[in-house]
Amino acid sequence: MNLPDSEISPARLDFLLLADMVAPGSRVLDVGCGDGSLLALLRDRKNVDGRGIEISREGVNACLAKGLPVIQGDADTDLADYPNDAFDYVILSQTIQATRQPKVVLEHLLRIGRRAIVSFPNFGHWRVRLDLLVKGRMPVTDNMPYSWHDTPNIHFCTIRDFLELCAEVGARMERAAALDAGGKPVRMALPWWAWNMLGEQGVFLLKRR
Amino acid sequence: MFVDLPPGPHYRCSKDRTRSSDQMSQSPSFLEPRSQIDDPSSPVARFGADEPLVMDAGMALAPWQIAYQTYGTLNTAKSNAVLICHALTGDQHVANVSPVTGKPGWWTTMVGPGKPVDTDRFFVICANVIGGCSGSTGPATINPATGHPYNLDFPVLTIRDMVRAQAALIDRLGIASLFCVLGGSMGGMQVLQWAASYPDRVFSALPIAAAARHSAQNIAFHEVGRQAIMADPDWRGGNYLNEGTRPSKGLGVARMGAHITYLSELALHRKFGRNFQDRSAPTFSFDADFQIESYLRYQGLQFVERFDANSYLYVTKAMDYFDLAAEHDGILARVFKGSATRFCVISFTSDWLFPTSDSRAIVHALNAAAASVGFVEIESDKGHDAFLLDEPEMFSAARGFIDAAARARGLS
Numbered sequence: 001m002n003l004p005d006s007e008i009s010p011a012r013l014d015f016l017l018l019a020d021m022v023a024p025g026s027r028v029l030d031v032g033c034g035d036g037s038l039l040a041l042l043r044d045r046k047n048v049d050g051r052g053i054e055i056s057r058e059g060v061n062a063c064l065a066k067g068l069p070v071i072q073g074d075a076d077t078d079l080a081d082y083p084n085d086a087f088d089y090v091i092l093s094q095t096i097q098a099t100r101q102p103k104v105v106l107e108h109l110l111r112i113g114r115r116a117i118v119s120f121p122n123f124g125h126w127r128v129r130l131d132l133l134v135k136g137r138m139p140v141t142d143n144m145p146y147s148w149h150d151t152p153n154i155h156f157c158t159i160r161d162f163l164e165l166c167a168e169v170g171a172r173m174e175r176a177a178a179l180d181a182g183g184k185p186v187r188m189a190l191p192w193w194a195w196n197m198l199g200e201q202g203v204f205l206l207k208r209r
Numbered sequence: 210m211f212v213d214l215p216p217g218p219h220y221r222c223s224k225d226r227t228r229s230s231d232q233m234s235q236s237p238s239f240l241e242p243r244s245q246i247d248d249p250s251s252p253v254a255r256f257g258a259d260e261p262l263v264m265d266a267g268m269a270l271a272p273w274q275i276a277y278q279t280y281g282t283l284n285t286a287k288s289n290a291v292l293i294c295h296a297l298t299g300d301q302h303v304a305n306v307s308p309v310t311g312k313p314g315w316w317t318t319m320v321g322p323g324k325p326v327d328t329d330r331f332f333v334i335c336a337n338v339i340g341g342c343s344g345s346t347g348p349a350t351i352n353p354a355t356g357h358p359y360n361l362d363f364p365v366l367t368i369r370d371m372v373r374a375q376a377a378l379i380d381r382l383g384i385a386s387l388f389c390v391l392g393g394s395m396g397g398m399q400v401l402q403w404a405a406s407y408p409d410r411v412f413s414a415l416p417i418a419a420a421a422r423h424s425a426q427n428i429a430f431h432e433v434g435r436q437a438i439m440a441d442p443d444w445r446g447g448n449y450l451n452e453g454t455r456p457s458k459g460l461g462v463a464r465m466g467a468h469i470t471y472l473s474e475l476a477l478h479r480k481f482g483r484n485f486q487d488r489s490a491p492t493f494s495f496d497a498d499f500q501i502e503s504y505l506r507y508q509g510l511q512f513v514e515r516f517d518a519n520s521y522l523y524v525t526k527a528m529d530y531f532d533l534a535a536e537h538d539g540i541l542a543r544v545f546k547g548s549a550t551r552f553c554v555i556s557f558t559s560d561w562l563f564p565t566s567d568s569r570a571i572v573h574a575l576n577a578a579a580a581s582v583g584f585v586e587i588e589s590d591k592g593h594d595a596f597l598l599d600e601p602e603m604f605s606a607a608r609g610f611i612d613a614a615a616r617a618r619g620l621s
Binding site: 027057 | 551552553554572573576577579581582583584585586587588602605606608609610612613614616617
């Protein structure tokens with residue numbers, strides 16, 4: 001169960017970064033946990049007491065088979081039922097762009113968890129900008145493989161947009177990282193505008209102000 | 210004729226058993242269920258005057274007995290015991306041929322060798338509920354004080370009484386903690402009660418199509434059924450066993466009404482539509498012109514041959530009284546506070562008797578109590594009965610949950 005780094009799917013290298021942000025032995029809620037890969041990683045490597053919410057039945061069944069307590073549910077409707085401060089971390093990995101009300105969801109994350117970890121595909125990445133500029137069409141990339149009319153991703157944002165939302169809901173940023181196309185952190189001290197150009201994904205560790 | 214009926218306890222019927230309504234009052238044709246009441250063809254744990262069953266109604270029942278079946282082998286650590294809790298009209302014969310009806314057990318899709326509840330790995334126990342009529346003490350049992358059946362002198366019982374009786378059986382079997390408790394509908398209520406009453410004795414809990422309290426609508430349906438029984442002149446104020454009658458018509462009507470609640474409109478439409486029964490035009494009479502009428506009458510007929518009317522009154526009432534949060538100021542989360550049990554809750558999209566919202570209420574409470582809970586809603590158009598039918602997604606969820614729990618318990 002305890003996979004070496006090399007066997008983790010390259011598409012989800014961001015899991016390693018997310019896992020690195022979580023303190024060992026903590027209580028974690030993973031919202032939109034998919035097949036439970038991140039939760040299993042956190043359980044096996046960080047001794048985390050993890051819970052999940054997943055919208056697809058296939059995902060939930062995969063989680064149950066891994067012994068993960070995951071409930072079928074929807075981030076937009078079901079977070080309201082969780083009490084305040086129920087978790088040390090609430091993780092929203094590659095999901096915020098698929099929610100109907102990203103702001104409300106983010107507020108719930110910060111209410112339910114002492115900290116929130118959010119990762120999302122950055123719509124400000126240079127390739128996205130170039131696609132739109134040159135082709136004049138909505139970009140389709142490895143991270144955003146859907147065409148505009150059948151995408152579950154209804155609320156794309158850029159790293160800069162997200163920073164603004166964080167300020168709006170009173171979230172303090174404790175850590176931030178931009179990942180390149182390979183899912184590796186952009187290891188350069190750069191200003192935000194540069195990260196917004198070079199990062200395919202943004203990953204943020206947030207705390208309630 | 211009946212068309213394309215899915216398998217399952219409520220559905221089984223065949224052409225040759227079709228009868229008209231005036232046959233409903235005829236005496237039963239196969240093994241008289243009375244034979245199972247005091248001395249059933251399954252193991253029985255008997256408790257004497259020194260071990261009364263203390264009931265929520267304030268009475269102590271003694272002597273009393275609980276009839277049960279087991280499958281598989283208890284391991285030396287006694288850590289692989291699974292308790293199956295049956296629904297309203299179920300019995301202990303979960304995975305063996307019923308001695309009353311001659312039909313396969315009521316949950317052979319879930320329980321058996323290689324099944325999600327694998328009898329090659331686990332020691333599986335299923336007991337007839339107290340108040341039932343398949344060998345556990347109930348209203349049809351002879352009251353030793355009078356030499357006659359208890360009838361309505363039997364104390365009104367609760368889901369907690371049923372669970373208390375099961376706990377006494379588990380004690381008798383020398384099992385300290387159950388690896389898993391599972392069941393659907395009323396069985397799911399018992400699962401929740403087990404987890405609430407004996408959290409240290411339940412390693413994992415799997416309530417299916419259940420609720421933490423019975424809804425007003427469900428109480429209403431039950432009351433209609435009870436009134437149908439009581440309105441039958443052959444009920445005789447509950448003393449029909451003494452007077453040699455049986456309220457078959459009332460019990461049949463109760464079953465017909467209840468049976469509708471176990472299905473979904475879509476399932477009824479698909480199976481029966483507005484099709485006529487063995488005729489091409491309406492007869493302009495009160496015959497069973499429609500297939501659905503004939504089907505329901507048959508369900509009623511079949512049921513009265515295996516079930517005791519007073520038992521039906523008692524067990525439905527027990528479900529009606531069920532409200533797990535009542536003793537905790539209505540706050541369900543408090544019931545499960547500090548529970549180390551692993552839960553998995555399952556519901557079905559078309560179940561309007563125990564709708565998904567009921568299961569979600571359980572899940573929310575468990576979440577608020579920081580308990581370990583999984584939840585999945587299975588897509589099915591078969592209504593409440595789906596839990597008894599061939600639902601591959603349910604089996605897959607149950608298997609995954611049980612196997613993972615077994616690994617966590619160190620079971621091979």
